[in-house]
Amino acid sequence: xxxxxxxxxxxxxxxxxxxxxxxxxxxxxxxxxxxxxxxxxxxxxxxxxxxxxxxxxxxxxxxxxxxxxxxxxxxxxxxxxxxxxxxxxxxxxxxxxxxxxxxxxxxxxxxxxxxxxxxxxxxxxxxxxxxxxxxxxxxxxxxxxxxxxxxxxxxxxxxxxxxxxxxxxxxxxxxxxxxxxxxxxxxxxxxxxxxxxxxxxxxxxxxxxxxxxxxxxxxxxxxxxxxxxxxxxxxxxxxxxxxxxxxxxxxxxxxxxxxxxxxxxxxxxxxxxxxxxxxxxxxxxxxxxxxxxxxxxxxxxxxxxxxxxxxxxxxxxxxxxxxxxx
Numbered sequence: 001x002x003x004x005x006x007x008x009x010x011x012x013x014x015x016x017x018x019x020x021x022x023x024x025x026x027x028x029x030x031x032x033x034x035x036x037x038x039x040x041x042x043x044x045x046x047x048x049x050x051x052x053x054x055x056x057x058x059x060x061x062x063x064x065x066x067x068x069x070x071x072x073x074x075x076x077x078x079x080x081x082x083x084x085x086x087x088x089x090x091x092x093x094x095x096x097x098x099x100x101x102x103x104x105x106x107x108x109x110x111x112x113x114x115x116x117x118x119x120x121x122x123x124x125x126x127x128x129x130x131x132x133x134x135x136x137x138x139x140x141x142x143x144x145x146x147x148x149x150x151x152x153x154x155x156x157x158x159x160x161x162x163x164x165x166x167x168x169x170x171x172x173x174x175x176x177x178x179x180x181x182x183x184x185x186x187x188x189x190x191x192x193x194x195x196x197x198x199x200x201x202x203x204x205x206x207x208x209x210x211x212x213x214x215x216x217x218x219x220x221x222x223x224x225x226x227x228x229x230x231x232x233x234x235x236x237x238x239x240x241x242x243x244x245x246x247x248x249x250x251x252x253x254x255x256x257x258x259x260x261x262x263x264x265x266x267x268x269x270x271x272x273x274x275x276x277x278x279x280x281x282x283x284x285x286x287x288x289x290x291x292x293x294x295x296x297x298x299x300x301x302x303x304x305x306x307x308x309x310x311x312x313x314x315x316x317x318x319x320x321x322x323x324x325x326x
Contacts, residue, residue: 003102004302007055009046028068031322033125035061036309059101060086060094063124081115083124087270103324116283131271131278133160140239145169150214154181158220163188167285202232220244224251231257242267
């Protein structure tokens with residue numbers, strides 16, 4: 001089988017490997033669609049938020065089809081369409097343990113969820129980034145039509161937040177300078193899109209909200225300077241959630257605003273425990289996230305796919321697509 005491997009920092013290869021054998025409590029999955037994430041680029045560059053070692057097969061945003069089950073597996077059967085979580089106890093699938101960017105890979109049933117019939121394999125590979133945005137909204141608490149949600153960043157997670165907040169009925173304002181991503185935010189339900197390069201963002205948000213600010217503010221860029229801006233645009237008593245990940249950066253921030261505005265602040269990593277709810281939400285809300293995939297590549301062109309994913313001016317989300325069968 002073919003597998004994408006990171007063999008050293010900034011070193012990518014597509015290798016021919018043996019199809020892995022499964023234990024009695026495991027399943028063999030044939031990959032169908034695998035997204036490339038900013039975290040994968042951090043992994044390739046030799047940095048990630050938990051320890052890892054090369055070589056490693058990346059791929060934590062995926063959908064697939066079960067092709068074989070171990071003798072003790074009763075929850076799934078060959079032919080089941082599945083997606084899987086990436087935070088597995090102390091391990092991160094696709095980081096500290098090898099992931100889904102291979103024609104076949106091994107998984108444990110406890111990691112997996114059935115993909116609803118109404119969702120395509122492309123939709124399935126978007127569940128992981130959308131689940132992070134959905135998790136942020138749930139951590140903010142009771143987001144509804146009475147709220148003004150300000151979302152910083154229109155990457156895949158920020159766009160998921162935008163779509164989810166709009167589906168919940170909230171007035172949604174997205175902050176994004178890139179025209180293509182700004183347009184994607186509008187299509188997914190942003191009532192207002194603000195360009196932070198056009199002037200002080202706190203002033204722009206104040207104007208858009210009649211001086212109130214965002215009752216919910218979600219930071220999805222992971223940029224320290226933007227993380228500081230969040231405090232400036234939050235309304236009094238706002239619920240603030242940081243979902244964008246920064247590794248070791250810093251920026252000056254007006255920390256006194258946390259007290260003077262009586263802000264409730266949460267930080268989250270990933271989306272543990274909310275995948276069943278996320279899948280039900282996506283299936284019932286009828287959200288079409290497929291436009292987020294702006295590049296599709298076969299496994300043989302994995303290096304080109306990674307290069308395309310780094311070109312964030314042109315691409316929002318790049319997927320590797322597979323058709324292997326046994």
